[in-house]
Each structure stands twice: as structure tokens, then as C-alpha cells.
Amino acid sequence: MARDGGTRPADATLGAQVRAARATQKISLRALSRTLGISPATISQIENGRTGLSVVRLGQIADALNLTVPQILDIVVDPEAPEIPPTSVPTGPPTAPTPPANESDRSDWRTYAPLDFDPVLRAALEEFLEIGYHGATVRGIASRCGLSVSGLYHYYTSKQHMLLTILDLTMTELLQRARAARDEGRDPVERFSLLIEHLALFHTHRRELGFVGASEMRSFDTENRTKIAGMRTSQQRMVDEEVEAAVHDGRFRNDHPHEASRAVVTMCTALPNWWRPDGPLSAERVAQQYVGFALDLMQYTSP
Template identity: 65%
Template sequence: MATNGPGARVRAARQAKGVGLRALAGLIGVSPATLSQIENGRTGLSVARLDDIADALHTTAARILAGADLPAAGCTEKDAGTGWRAYGPLDLDPVLAAALAEFLEVGYHGATVRDIAARAGLSVSGMYHYHASKQRMLVGILDHTMTDLLARARAARAEGRDPVERFALLVENLALFHTHRRELGFVGASEMRGLEAADRDRIARLRTAQQRLVDHEVEQAVAEGRFRADHPHEAARAVVTMCTALPTWWRPGGPSGPERIARQYVGFALDLMAPPDGRRS
């Protein structure tokens, strides 16, 4: 197995971004087994596939091959300001940023390529150098959304010491994401119907992966007698839906900021999951 070849560098870049193997495989349209073979150097890595991987990880092929996206030695994600609770400006290319704004204003079906190009300050032909169609713009936005959300979810869960704590961290992450990134959450919730079948199914699988992270911790907490045993999966879905609905009403500048909302929602979620005697620990 090659330890410093391009496949190993892909694996290092994926792990540095906090993206799971299955999630990345779904984003680039290959099986997890195929991606594992690539990362282990058992299957060749074409230039086109490397470009697909770079796009999914929101970096470039050159940076992957150079190892430029890895944190400096001794520097943690939190030290670098990239912990799962940290949110900087939304990092989208100019066309996706314009498309997102247009979808928010008039909806996917109401948006035109010409209006997106004008918002981005580009000609229509110039815009096509970024994305081949309005459909690919929507796919790009939703891919970015789910890649970021799942990477943060896995980082949040990793900090938990037991299933109840991991559940609470996952809920906190969902609430923080759907307030700090409310525009992405709103488009993700309202425009899935605009996707063509293959991409809609792929994005749906990523959403299911997010739900299963929560479900797993709920199942473990139920097994330990710390969460209610009646309809736990339905309750877990209600918790996730409660968080993903935040973009429909929360606005920045209101009385409750993202961190306060997240604390409140963790409390709501724990109260919902508590067994009849109220004992969670």
C-alpha cells in the first residue's frame, strides 16, 4: 500500500476536512469500496477524479497533492479557528454565491441563468466556466451544505464521552448550523424538489446519514435506560426536524443569537428524550 502517493494524500485531505469516506464517495459518485481502493493506492487516480474530489472537499487538486490543506504540526482545528462551532464567512465561488442569493429571492424555478450571471457580475458564457447549468449550481450548493454539516457533526460527536453527551452535541451542531448557515438550510429544505433524480437521491442519502448519527446515540442511550424507550426513533426525527426548521423563522439580529438558540434546543431535545421518571444520567 502506498503511504505517500496521491491516494494517501487524498485520504489525508479528506480526514483534515473532517469528511467521512462514505460521504466523500457519495459526493463524487463512486462506491465507498472504490474510494478506499483509491486512497490505499490499489486503484489509479485520474486527473478528472482528482478534480471531482477537490471540488467535493472545496479545495484544489494542487493543494491536495501538496498537502497544503493539512493543519500545521501541533495545531488543532480549534487553534486554527476551524472547530465545528466556528463559523466564518460563507465560502462559495462567485457564481454559487449569486445563485444562492437568487434562489433565496425568487426560488430555484423562478431564477434564470441570466439573472444569476448579472448578480455575479459575469456574462452568461463566462458563468458557464464555473458551472455548466442552473441545475449544477443547485447541486453545488446542496453538496457544500451537506459536506460541511456532516463534517461538523462528526467533529461534534467525537467530543462526547457518552451517548447522551454525544446526542446533545449533535443537536447543538444542528442548531448552530441552521442559524449560522440559515441561507443554506433554507434552500436545502425548499429546493430539493428541483434536483434531478440521481442527485436528489444522493443528497437524500447524505441527509439520512445525518439522521442516523443522531439515531445511533439515541439507541445507545435507550439501551442504557437514560432515554425514553417509547417511540425513540420518532422522537429523534422530531428533534432533527425541529433544528432543520430554524431557517424558516430565525433571523440574525433578533433577541436570541445562534449560541443561545443552540442551548435552548439542546434543552428541548433532552426534555423530549427523557424517560418518564425524568432521569437522564
């Protein structure tokens, strides 16, 4: 998003395309703003290229104009054409955006809503799952989400950018839920058990993300691999810390707790390889079993 009154060329072009589409459909700026539930000033900022557009918002605008996203992106415009003066629309406090589901409070860490990805990321995830990262093409991903290749590039610069965004969102959600689960525990054993329950639930309810995370780390360039690996290490370290504390308290008696901790986490991250929602075991039942397996592996001693 441009700041301090500046614009990016891509935002200016897309804004001009939105303005041209609205004019073609003979819909006023005020009417469009009412349909979308945002202020006229915000629409003006979009059309003048001063506010970036998400894929979701562009889809909403297309629906409001009775057009498709490709139809808007195919409009030929001159982004240097005179702007609509901001003073031509009433000003007021902007409408607060609705936070995405994967940025919401994770206090109820056992509850999973449907995956809330924008259409491009959803298409990329489907493509990676079906034919793998190296077999996937930007054209194929664009076709899945109804965009032109040039339209897709407005949001994501490459397949690598899409993969990084998918796994960054994945690991962010994983760590948020892990902290919420750990915070419910009253002692190291309980915190360890809650973390294992969380990992098992995540890798069943979010098995698609878990599968891509496990299979496509090799597809990252060095910088991006380091970033995602660092987030994975943070999750592992949470489990390690509770194992170390439980060993110190005499509650875990495994002679190799460090290695056992990694074995337990790996056991959970492997769930996407075999668990299916239509199988004989629910995600919750698997999580309960895995907590038992983990405690047995640690040679848990009840006080």
C-alpha cells in the same frame, strides 16, 4: 482539469484569453506570477489550457491585469494558436493552493467563518433565495456575479449543476462538523446533546443554506436528489445511533424513540424559517435551548 498533458476545449480557450489579456496589458508572465503569488510555470500551464481555472483565480488574474472578468472572457482568440513552450519559463515546485474555508479542519465545530463560496455560487444562492430555483435564470445569476452567460457556463453547466454544488458543499460541511461534535462526547447522552447543539448552530449560522436545502429538494432531478438525500440520511443516522444507545442504557425513556429522533432533527432544520441574527436570541442561546427541548422530548433520566 485536463490530465496526462491533454486539454479541454474550454480550458484551452480560456487560457488563450488570459494570455491575450496579459499581452494586451504588456505584463510579463513573470510579473503576473509575482503579483498572484504562484509560479511562472503555473501561469504557463493556465495559458496553454493544461490547468483549469477557478472563478476565484480568474478574478484574481483580472484584478492583476487591471481588467474585469467579462473583459477577459469577451476576447476573441484562436485556441489552436501555438502554445507558449513550457521550457520558456523556469520550472520549480508549484505553489500549494490555499484550501477553501469549508474544507478546513472542523475540530472547532462551534466556530463559523463567513461563507466561502466562489462568486458564481454566491450569486446563485442569492438568486435562489430571492426568487426560488424555478424563477431563477442563468442570465440573472451571471448578471449578479459580473459574468457573461457564456463565461458562467465555463464553470457550471446549468442551474441544476449550481444547486447540486451548493447543497453538496452544504451537506459536506454539515457532516464534517457533526463528526467533530459527536467525537467530543463520552457517552450516548452527551454525544446526542452535542449533535443537537451542532444542528441548531448550523441551521442558524448557515440559515441561508438550510433554507435552500429545505425548500429546493423538489427541484432536483432523481439522481441528484438521491445523492443529497443520502447525505441527509447519514446525519439523521448519527442521531439515531446515539438515541438507540441511550435507550439501551436506560437513559432515554421515550416510548417512540425512533420517531422522536426524527422530530428533534426536524425541529433543528426548521430554524431557518424563523431565526434571525438580529432577533432576541443568539444562535448559541437557541442551541442551548434546543438541547434542553431534545432531552425533554427523549424523557432523559439522569443516572
